[in-house]
Amino acid sequence: MEYLWLSIYVKLDYLTYINLLRVFKDVKEIYYISKDKDKILKIIKSNSIYVSYSIFSNLVNSQLKVKSIELFQSLCENSIKIINIHSKEYPQQLINVFNPPLVIFARGNLSLLKNKKVYIYSSNNFSITGKRKYYEFYKYMNNNNISIVSDEITEYSNIVYLPYIKEVEREDILIVSDKLEKNKFINYEYITGISDCLFIPETNYNIKAAIIVDLILEQGKDILVIPGSIYNKDSYFSNYLIKDGAICITSKTDLLEFFT
Numbered sequence: 001m002e003y004l005w006l007s008i009y010v011k012l013d014y015l016t017y018i019n020l021l022r023v024f025k026d027v028k029e030i031y032y033i034s035k036d037k038d039k040i041l042k043i044i045k046s047n048s049i050y051v052s053y054s055i056f057s058n059l060v061n062s063q064l065k066v067k068s069i070e071l072f073q074s075l076c077e078n079s080i081k082i083i084n085i086h087s088k089e090y091p092q093q094l095i096n097v098f099n100p101p102l103v104i105f106a107r108g109n110l111s112l113l114k115n116k117k118v119y120i121y122s123s124n125n126f127s128i129t130g131k132r133k134y135y136e137f138y139k140y141m142n143n144n145n146i147s148i149v150s151d152e153i154t155e156y157s158n159i160v161y162l163p164y165i166k167e168v169e170r171e172d173i174l175i176v177s178d179k180l181e182k183n184k185f186i187n188y189e190y191i192t193g194i195s196d197c198l199f200i201p202e203t204n205y206n207i208k209a210a211i212i213v214d215l216i217l218e219q220g221k222d223i224l225v226i227p228g229s230i231y232n233k234d235s236y237f238s239n240y241l242i243k244d245g246a247i248c249i250t251s252k253t254d255l256l257e258f259f260t
Helices: 002-009 014-020 027-033 037-046 053-059 062-077 092-096 110-114 128-142 188-193 207-218 233-243 252-258
Strands: 081-084 103-108 116-120 146-150 159-161 174-177 197-200 222-225
Touching: 002 027, 002 062, 002 081, 002 103, 027 037, 037 053, 092 188, 103 110, 110 174, 116 128, 128 146, 128 252, 188 207, 197 207, 207 222, 207 233, 222 233, 222 252
Parallel strands: 116 146, 116 197, 146 159, 159 174, 197 222
Antiparallel strands: 081 103, 103 174
């Protein structure tokens, strides 16, 4: 519950959180000491920790603690799991992004997080061949205990990272988000963050693909690409990635060997 309060209501970022942990034992200690405004202010100042005025105001606001308790109860009633950054269920890869969320929310099959996780790039502009490769490898991964990460719910999706947590009819997947309220912004840094690697069946150059590739490379993760015809404009960027050092996948066996 304390992490929920710190993340949703105090709106504390990860870097400030790390600085606070230099002087506080854990989140519970921050929670209880913050009830005494003068005491926590003295501790923060004496240890030269920068905390913005708005965050400090939230930190010592008792009403926000009440709201966090009410929200915690509501999430439990709606079967929404709160996974804090120190939980064993928190994806360890996500900690390596620049500013990881202190909590993520999940609904569904949590065991899927234990599998190898592959973010499969999808495009509305796939060629007929690209679509065939996409679904063929999608199904193959699903049948070999590889969790498929995506930003939309599809037939073979396992872990779906959405702009906000919501209820879905299927029970065999895991819905994950760092937000509770409706939001249109998809945080690709977090989507790539929970993934072990990126898989690209086919793509021409576009902003979305370039951003995802850059994020994966920043996080030091592998990019797996299926080569396409040099005469197919829809394979231009994916072929370029292979030329630039991405792992070339020419068969399902190549894919399985990568994970063994």
